[in-house]
Amino acid sequence: xxxxxxxxxxxxxxxxAEEGEVVVAESQTRGRGRLGRQWFSPPYVNLYLSIIxxxxxxxxxxxxxxxxAAVATAEAIQSSSGLRPTIKWPNDLLLSGRKVAGxxxxxxxxxxxxxxxxxxxxxxxxxxxxxxPKEIRGKATSLRIxxxxxxxxxxxxxxxxxxxxxxxxxxxxxxxxxxLNAWRGWANLQGRLVRITSFGxxxxxxxxxxxxxxxxxxxxxxxxxxxxxxxxxxxxGE
Ligand code: BT5
Numbered sequence: 001x002x003x004x005x006x007x008x009x010x011x012x013x014x015x016x017a018e019e020g021e022v023v024v025a026e027s028q029t030r031g032r033g034r035l036g037r038q039w040f041s042p043p044y045v046n047l048y049l050s051i052i053x054x055x056x057x058x059x060x061x062x063x064x065x066x067x068x069a070a071v072a073t074a075e076a077i078q079s080s081s082g083l084r085p086t087i088k089w090p091n092d093l094l095l096s097g098r099k100v101a102g103x104x105x106x107x108x109x110x111x112x113x114x115x116x117x118x119x120x121x122x123x124x125x126x127x128x129x130x131x132x133p134k135e136i137r138g139k140a141t142s143l144r145i146x147x148x149x150x151x152x153x154x155x156x157x158x159x160x161x162x163x164x165x166x167x168x169x170x171x172x173x174x175x176x177x178x179x180l181n182a183w184r185g186w187a188n189l190q191g192r193l194v195r196i197t198s199f200g201x202x203x204x205x206x207x208x209x210x211x212x213x214x215x216x217x218x219x220x221x222x223x224x225x226x227x228x229x230x231x232x233x234x235x236x237g238e
Pocket of ligand 1: 003004005006007028030031032033034035037038039040041047048049050091092099100101102103104120121122123124136139140141
């Protein structure tokens with residue numbers, strides 16, 4: 001049991017831990033989402049991990065690591081369960097419209113150099129509906145719920161590390177376009193009507209695409225295009 005695998009990985013990275021070091025826990029007492037939100041992390045059923053990366057890329061490309069991790073996690077979910085998740089910008093993985101996994105990536109950098117990135121991934125593998133707290137029961141799911149049978153955490157963990165390693169090396173070999181294309185295939189975002197909450201504002205419009213820096217390009221009702229760097233998306237009309 002640990003407070004948060006991301007906090008521990010951050011601490012280790014500050015002490016000089018090498019790229020590729022992984023922190024994994026049976027449960028978290030303070031599992032973290034974005035913006036101070038919580039990640040429900042009960043013991044023995046799921047996967048909570050954080051990986052230390054030290055990519056030699058400019059800080060403005062750091063969000064490619066989030067997209068890369070989302071693609072790798074989607075692929076791991078599909079290959080270990082046969083179910084096809086969708087990616088919801090920027091960092092959710094959904095099955096049947098419900099969240100099965102979330103990503104929390106934290107960056108430590110200077111203006112022109114990344115020191116490290118912590119890739120935090122939580123996947124609901126064997127949670128049962130009644131285990132989820134009431135507030136998230138209607139919007140969260142697990143592989144077990146969707147598939148009707150349990151998933152081996154050890155095998156899923158191995159699969160995920162392989163897909164991550166593979167997509168991380170694809171990024172360096174082929175560059176951002178390979179990641180962006182794969183991400184588009186899982187996200188099915190283009191043309192969808194969305195409502196975005198970003199820094200306290202709500203914007204409604206049509207999602208056009210994601211940009212090479214991971215920003216979401218939104219066409220608002222007045223026909224103008226805006227780039228959204230961070231926020232939460234809801235699909236309208238669904
Ligand atoms: C995320 O935040 O989705 C990022 C979650 C990252 C968790 C991993 S676990 C390993 C590593 N160590 C950590 O401490 N964190 C990372 P966000 O997009 O802000 O979504 C959080 C919201 O999702 C919450 O406010 C709830 O509504 C919902 N939620 C919380 N726990 C959930 C769960 N287990 N499954 C599905 N939804 C959940």
